[in-house]
Amino acid sequence: MTQLQFPAPDALSFVPLEEIKSAEHGDFIFTPEQLPVSVPCSLPEVHQPQAGGRSAGLAVMNDFLNQRGEYYRGSISSPLTAENGCSRLSPYLALGCIGMRELVQAVRNRRRTAEGRWKASLSAFESRLWWHCHFIQKLEDQPDMEVHNLHPLTEQLDRPFDEEKFEAWKTGNTGWPMVDASMRYLIANGWVNFRMRAMLISIASYPLALPWQPVSRYLASLFTDYEPGIHYPQVQMQAGTTGINIPRMYNPILQAQRLDAKGLFVRRWIPELQQVSDQWIFEPWLMPRTIQESARCILNKDYPAPLVDFSAATRKARADLKAVRDSDFFATAQSIGEKHGSRKRSSSRRMTGKKKARDAGQMTLF
Template sequence: MTTILWFKRDLRVHDHPALELAARDEQVVPLYIVEPDYWALPDTSDRQLAFLQECLADLQNALRGLGSDLVIRVGDAVEVFWDLYQTVKFDRLVSHEETGNAWTFDRDKRVAAWVRGQSIGWIELPQSGVVRRLQDRDGWARHRNAYTARTPVQAPKALPPCDLPSDPIPTLCTPESCSGRQPGGRNHALSLLGGFLNKRGQTYRRAMSSPFEGATACSRLSPHLAFGTLTIREVVQTTATRQREVKGGPRDGWAGSLTSFQSRLAWRDHFMQKLEDEPELEQRCLHRAYEGMRPLEPDHSRLSAWENGETGLPFLDACLRSLRATGWLNFRMRAMLVSVASYHLWLDWRSTGPHLARMFTDYEPGIHWSQMQMQSGTTGINTPRIYNPIKQGTDQDPTGAFTRMWLPELAEVPDAHLQTPWRWDRAGRVLGKTYPDPIVDVAEAARSARDRIFSMRRSVDHLETQRVIHKHASRKDSAGHFVNDRAARKPRRAKPDDAQLKLDL
């Protein structure tokens, strides 16, 4: 039997159930399809493509070490399969399940129709705690925990040789500067994991909210989980091993930090499950009553100022510029970017979401779109949290070092007025010249948004709210742990930071 092993967001050979299954066959063609139409989408970018290419190079080396090779083809997936079918009369297609964006979902439906037409079997295997065709959240945590507890699948000792030619990868995205982007590939992922669990992660719980300290104290594994150079199961089990090592040791921060990290790994699958269960949430409000709350046609001057870090709100602008240059931002700052855009600037999440998706090297559709809606207040089941960017700057960047790094035009503004330069008695030397005046009054915009959002919450259809709870809400006990009892169907209100778990880890 000849099998096509279709790599997608699973760019590794270790803990790869699809590879383990395909390796049993007489002939295996490891395939990755670079799809130009995908890379032309508004939520994809050059930084993600560059990371992907580094991951593919690592994967190719790993497969060559097993006696095979990675076949890279460029084009529409169905057309690529047609072409391969003329050369290699394959009998089976094997891949992992993918919780991608609407485009990949539609592509998979086209591929499914094609393989049926050729009487080719397509086997898709799970690679995370996300469950296909889930009816509701009862019992989900038990399934997820059982999955992550299973022994990881070892890479095969060898694969049949594969000598099919590959296509060169053309320039598909507008080239951009992202000098601080993380490098891709499993070797980098393993280095990050080891460094986090043995050194950097000690201050994770305390430092994760700081834009400076978080860049080091966070694991930085999010792009590797998004592209699949590591599996969630590997990370959960390796972390659990480290937890056993520090148990009973000195109160030095390790135990609490590792517990928090495990919690965020569980939340990762939780949020991805939302998109798996309701793919439409990428395009419409999860709670349907919130459609039309904000104008679909954005105020383009506000949107442009926000995208370019020119809102006149220093800490917000510093975070936006840092994100553009590095492809990463910690969880609290990501939440603040969406909150200010959604409430103070009153921009719809469908206007701001694509920009952030492009900026994040670790863009994971299941988490991204679920979080865009949570932070903008359109789920109907999460308490709206309106971040004050001035307070966040004061709290998270108390020395001003982060803000000054990304806003050199504020060099002469004294520390006391760094987050509110308009209050400086010499503001005219800077504002409107080298740095813009604030585009909104923070306090007034927050009051207006709060009135609007809570007025909406009081008038919504509660049957629709119950639908969202039944289908998407976590089942947790009073301590915040996932549970599986049907009696817990109506969850507790999330703690404020429960809503901020962007894919930053």
């Protein structure tokens, strides 16, 4: 990261297709006539994506480092503040509009003169650039985590694919307002902050008990900043299939109360709930019928009831996890931690057994 940056080329030149030959036999690999006319690709339509290109990326970077970034450290969790408080540089890094070395050096230059909140926020941001590279390395080391559970014993978890639940989750109709608002925001913008991404995966994996693979593919199709090296390790972490991370079962009611206390985010993205009072906004299924009528939000007509009982479903999820955690589970988890865990804390090498397997995963959490 400290080395000189490569200069951006003024123009790119490409080798003519007719000159591309097999290095082994000297034959043409293919002719222009053999190329497909079109490649089928069906992706959801994102209504308000970020503008692409290097110029746009540089403008976003400069704006973050000189204007928006001061409150980064305290504004990245709530979807209300994250839209402006996060760097919003992930798409430009993922697609190569901005280089990691370029960004790291710009951050460090800015840190030299930073004071107060700026100093703390830029330090926190740079630490996440380290994590960015750490997670990409995980997929480089084990590419099959795109399709297979990192910990093989988690294949035993009871997570059959349920089309009805999956469709409700992917369209923002689970009945949990914070979950649905986050999904609808993502569909509209092609981006949502990390905490909400983690919650979406957690909800799909634990109370809805969906397999993570279709969940992963759908989210990948929505994320403008889709980066495989970040995506698959994070999906598996939040789905509880790594074996080295403490399961995070996000409670959508508590997340809403903490991160959207007045229901502003929920009401903005779920118009069905706009007239529901603060008392019921995060648990509309508890409204008496008379209140539903006055709020013009009839349960299962205007807005769905939750797909499952959250408490009962998460109890079952914990029981399922506990059932696979035998001695073999922790022995395998230890080897996974040694391969994929952070090397930041040397004290981890002195840990043994369950504690070592458990704590090795904690080092990889943001």
